Amino acid sequence: MPEGTIIKALSGFYYVKNGHKQIQCRARGLFRKQGISPLVGDHVVYEAENGNDGYILSVKARKNALKRPPIANVDLAVLVFSVAEPACDCVLLDRFLIAMETQNIKSLICFTKWDLLSESEQVSFRSRFAVYEQIGYHLIFTSCKQGEGLEKLKSSIQEKISVVTGQSGVGKSTLLNHLDTSLNIETQAISHALGRGKHTTRHVELLPVSLHGFVADTPGFSALTLPELTDSQLADCFPEFDQYREGCRxxxxxxxxxxxxxxxxxxxxxxxxxxxxxxxxxxxxxxxERERNKY
Structure with missing residues (x-):
């Protein structure tokens, strides 16, 4: 049976890529009975009734899977936050980092709109967020207007399946359009009244970019619920604790x-x-508090 990778899920259809072919598939009813929901990024076995349409027969084992955004087998998470308009929400950033740590997905923190800061403000901003580099996260500062940081980002996503997500209104779609001009993703300006952006991305889709990589443009979030974690698992999501906690009494x-x-x-x-x-x-x-509210 042929195999491929789901690159888009929309209105009950799954678009499976196999080499240069793309097949529109539905999932067998058996999946619903088994509680299995195919995700973008899944490696699947399918059968094609004709050259363009078919059914997904099975989903291969995943190395990871996210609920928000719903995507599987991610190599890299590019967490996009802006330095201004809107200001970086550090609590939301740490929520995203926890979500990725729970799935053992490597995270890269990408700051956009770098040109909005003066030189002295850039120095202050770098100093403020140097803690993330000390922990071990890679930071890239980008400006689509000035072209700054884009080559570094292109190099980071080479030959990977990367999920691009983060705070609303920070310019994720604009960033992707500058990485590959053929993408032509819809963009909108942020609402200055609300201080956040409108969601221009309404579904998850793997988009091919140069150097054999795929990126998933996903909806931005102004809030993000923590994944289900135990107390000890939460501490595991803070890598800077590791070298000290063995010495606790x-x-x-x-x-x-x-x-x-x-x-x-x-x-x-x-x-x-x-x-x-x-x-x-x-x-x-x-x-x-979430645990107490269960009972």
């Missing part, structure tokens, strides 16, 4: 009210970002 320390916590000590000493730690506390209480 209590095994299974949650790094909140416990005495002799090496993570809290590292925060007090400036070795761990205070803002990142505050986001950890915020997310911990959010997950605890």
């Amino acid at each position: 209590f095994r299974g320390c949650m790094h909140l009210a416990e005495p002799d916590c090496m993570v809290k000590q590292a925060v007090a000493q400036g070795k761990i970002s205070q803002s990142r730690y505050e986001h950890y506390r915020l997310f911990f209480h959010e997950l605890s």
Whole structure:
């Protein structure tokens, strides 16, 4: 049976790419009974009734899968936030990083509209977000108007399936159009009254870009729900905790009210970002409240 990759899902149809061919498929009713929902990025086995139409017979094992955006087998997450108009929402950024950490997806943080900052403001902004580089995340600063950072971004997505997502109104679609002019993705200006952008992307689709890569342009978000996590799994999503938590007095320390916590000590000493730690506390209480509301 032929195999391919789902590159688009729309109105109950799945568009499967096999080499230079694209086949419009439906999923067998068996999938619904088994609770399986094919996702963009899935590697599938299908049968074609004719050259252009067919049915998906099975979905191969995934290495990862996201719920928002719904996509599977991602190599890289490009998390797009702007330096201004709208201002970077750091809580939302950390939510996205957690979502990717839970799926073992490598994250790249891409800042847009770099030209809106003066030189001194750029220095201040870099200093503010240097903590993410210290943790191990790759940062790229881009300006579509000036062409800055675009070659670095192109190099980063070579021969990968990358998901491009992030805050609303930051220019994700504009960024993709500059990476590959053939994409011609719809764009809209942000609403200055609301301070955020309108969603121009309404479905997930893998778009071919140069150098044998695919990118998925996805809706922007002004809010993002945390994935289902246990307390210890949340701590695992903060890589900067790793080198300290083995020294905590209590095994299974949650790094909140416990005495002799090496993570809290590292925060007090400036070795761990205070803002990142505050986001950890915020997310911990959010997950605890969600768990209490189940009962």
